[in-house]
Amino acid sequence: MKIRNYHKVxxxxxxxxxxxxxxxxxxAISVEDGATQLAMRVIEIEIGGFTSLHTEEHEQAIFVTKGSGIITDGTKECRLTNDDVLFVPxxxxxxxxxxxxxxxxxxxxIPILQQE
Structure with a gap:
């Protein structure tokens, strides 16, 4: 078992x-920590910031821990706020x-990927 504060990553x-x-x-969690099946990332988006419009080869589970925003598929938008959970196929x-x-x-x- 491994425990650490994500701010130290x-x-x-x-x-x-x-x-x-x-x-x-x-x-926060990767193969370097001994994980063989999944990885965990903490994504921080500044006020007014945004990710690119992209796809991934794997499923993704997301938990909103702080803030608010939107997720879009390029045609429709859905609001996000803290404590929301998302599944992206x-x-x-x-x-x-x-x-x-x-x-x-x-x-x-996300699943462990070769490049992680």
Whole structure:
């Protein structure tokens, strides 16, 4: 078992794809921690920030821990607020935008990928 405060994990901008702004990620759990099936990322989106509109090859479970915003698939938007949970199927196009007045913090759980 491993326990640590996620603030002690380095925040990276490397996760960010083109056309993202104000987004940082902390890989809280990965293969480096002994995980073999899943990884956990804490995604921090600054006020007015957004991820790129993208798809992933895997399913993704997201928990909104702080803030508010929207998630869009490019055609429709759904509001997000703290304590919401989301399921994003594989190959589902999506983008998350912080439309609130505080940092938007999300916990994302995904399968372990080769590059992690």
């Amino acid at each position: 380095e925040k990276r901008d490397a996760f960010i794809r083109e056309k993202s702004s104000g987004v940082g990620v902390r890989v 594989s190959q589902q196009q999506h983008q998350i935008k912080n439309t609130g007045d505080t940092k938007l913090i999300l916990v994302s759980t």
